Amino acid sequence: MxxxxxxxxxxxxxxxxxxxxxxxxxxxxxxxxxxxxxxxxxxxxxxxxxxxxxxxxxxxxxxxxxxxxxxxxxxxxxxxxxxxxxxxxxxxxxxxxxxxxxxxxxxxxxxxxxxxxxxxxxxxxxxxxxxxxxxxxxxxxxQSSSFIEDHYVDPKGLSLHFPEKKRNLIYIYMESTELTFMDKAHGGAFPENLLPELCALGKEGEDFSAEGEIRNGGIAMPGATWTMGAMFAQSTGLPLKISIEQNSMDSQEHFFPSVTALGDILEEEGYTQKFLLGSVGYFGGRELFMKDHGNVAVEDFSYWKRKNKFPRDYWVNWGFEDEKLFTYAKEELLNLAKNDRPFNLTLLTVDTHFPDGYVCRLCKNTYPDNQYANVFNCTSRQVNDFVSWIKEQDFYENTSIVISGDHPTMDRDFCNDVDSSYQRKVYTCYLNAATSVKEKKHREYSTFDDFPTTLAALGVEIPGDRLGLGTNLFSGLPTLTEEFGKKAEKKELEKRSDFMIRLGGIDKNSAFKQKEEKEQKKKEQKKEERKKS
Structure with missing residues (x-):
């Protein structure tokens, strides 16, 4: 056994x-x-x-x-x-x-x-x-909020009246540039003014401040605190709130196709539009947005590389430095000015991107222990020089310039000494606008308000003086920030918006129809141009 x-x-x-x-x-x-x-x-x-x-x-x-x-x-x-x-x-x-x-x-x-x-x-x-x-x-x-839907003014339902002689637009998005970096005497929070030239431009132009030395800027609300969100906000008057399930931006053929942006409006009015930047255009969906809203020609790092503007192995910071960007922009402006059509040239700087920015050959070592401060100081001079050059050109008389920080800096250490009660705002300046403020006073506004205000700067008459969630700051109409208070507005914008989810949804048939309509308008514009010639 x-x-x-x-x-x-x-x-x-x-x-x-x-x-x-x-x-x-x-x-x-x-x-x-x-x-x-x-x-x-x-x-x-x-x-x-x-x-x-x-x-x-x-x-x-x-x-x-x-x-x-x-x-x-x-x-x-x-x-x-x-x-x-x-x-x-x-x-x-x-x-x-x-x-x-x-x-x-x-x-x-x-x-x-x-x-x-x-x-x-x-x-x-x-x-x-x-x-x-x-x-x-x-x-x-x-929690769901109807705040955006309740206060959204769709440009499609309005008759925007452009002047007979349409003005050119130069729009400069300045990476991470805040009013904060000025000294306290000018409304900033730093011991020294890192942006003296930009400060002077703000006083010369319009930043919607009261009389005196204190400058003013726009508040970046939720959905507008990074570059693409900021560009979307300033171009549409809306926060960039997307549906996680429906709107992966790296796989979409369209970028909020049912929303009317600044580029769409200018395209309909026959503007030639270009977007210049020293980084790669498709990063963050920027190229998709520009092409989908106004068929804007994107001239990025890759574009200028193909033009043999620099060695093929050249790469600094995020692509190439702002010094080159402003040089190429001058070339583009001179070419655009030769045509009969009005133009919109949009720039996006990058030297001041965190961490610490990029030190180019033009930078001075004014602040030996703070590289980022030196870069902002250098950018202030470069933008001022670029604007000074524009003023010397024949086309300036009929050109409005908008200079705006895209969002507050994301650098964690740079604003360590800024008091928590201080309201950080992006730098804002309108130069050579076709209109002026009704009353010189300090305004509380967000970057949503740049959308209708930019059109007003071009001499466009806007029924009701509101577009998107924005208010024309040249009018006396209160902004949503002034009406509800920044805390209440921010709280509502942070909530889920079913309205924005619907706007961000892709209706392929609708998108196809919109594309067909745009192509038809282009053909009609070309026919008119041929008749004139």
Whole structure:
């Protein structure tokens, strides 16, 4: 009996008795894989949050989600390198360490490794709850607001009246440039005025401040605190709020096609439109937005590279420096001025992008211990020189200039000494506008108000003086910020907007019809031009 029993045991095992252990082994491998993948995800999320908080200031969940879903090619190599070193390297190192211990330890206690991953995950969520207002964001997505829908003025329903002789537009988006960087005597929060030339331009032109030396600027509301959000806000009067499910910007053929932007309006009026920038155009969906709203010709780093403007292996900062951008802009302006059609030339600077900006050959070492301050100081001089050159040209008489910071700087350390009660605003200046303010007084306004105000600066008559969520600041009409207060407006804009989700949805048939209509208008314009010639 005793001798046969081992044989029976062997027979059982050979007879499929090992089926259950084999099945259990496969399941255990699968479960182990899931536990370690979860641990890797937790480590990556933790280090990603630390990376974001260590480099960006006043980061929002909206901004993070937008950039996750938008094209990131063309990002500055220094940021990519920093991300690899600060996030992926420590996350993978910790993951490999845990895996090594698991594989070579005698006791492979799987729940322990899951607990480590779970602890890091919970720690990350708790940190994000306050630091990037994750809790408020989740609550805001549960709560729906009709604020945008209730106050949105659709340009499609209005008859905008342009002057007989249409004015040219030069629009300069200045990367991360704030009113904050002026001294307190001029409305800033710094001990010294880093932007003296821009300060003087603000006084010469219009920034909707009261009489005196204190300058004024626009408040960047939720949905307008990063470059593409800022451009969208200033061009449409709307915050860039997207549906996570429906609107991954890296896979869309259209960018809010049902929204009417500044580019759309100017295209209908026969403007030649160009967008010049020293970085890669498709980053963040900028090229898609420009082409989809006004068929604006995008002349980015790649465009100027094809023109052999610099060596093929040339790359500094995010592409090429602003000195080159202003040089190329002068060439474009002289060419545009030769044509009979009005033009819209839009620029986006990049030297002042965080962290610390790019020091070009024109920069002075005025602030030895603060590179970023030197770069802003240099940009102030460069923009002033560019504007001075424009003033000397024949086309200036019939040209309005808008200079606006795109959003407050994201550099975490640069504004450390700024009092938390200080309202940070982007630099704003309207030069050579076709109209003037009804009353010289300090206005509380947001960057949404730039949309109708820019058209008014071109001499356009706007029924009701409102477009999008914006108010024509040259009129005496109160802005939404003045009417509701910035805190109440901000609170409503942070909530989920079903109206914006509908606007961002892609109706392919509608988009196709819009494209056909635009093509038909172009053909009609060409016929008229041929008749005139």
């Amino acid at each position: 005793d001798e046969k029993e081992p044989e029976k045991e062997i027979e059982k095992k050979e007879d499929g008795g090992n089926a259950k252990p084999k099945k259990f082994g496969t399941w255990k491998i699968f479960l182990t894989g899931l536990v370690f993948l979860f641990a890797l995800l937790s480590f990556t999320l933790y280090f990603s949050l630390q990376f974001l908080l260590g480099n960006w200031n006043e980061l929002t969940v909206d901004e993070i989600l937008y950039h996750i879903k938008s094209p990131m090619g063309g990002a500055g190599p220094h940021l990519v390198q920093l991300f690899l070193l600060s996030v992926l390297l420590p996350a993978v190192a910790l993951f490999l360490l845990l895996l090594f211990i698991y594989l070579f330890s005698k006791r492979r206690f799987l729940p322990l490794y899951f607990s480590i991953g779970f602890f890091v995950f919970v720690l990350t969520i708790c940190n994000a709850w306050d630091s990037i207002s994750l809790g408020s964001y989740i609550l805001s997505q549960i």
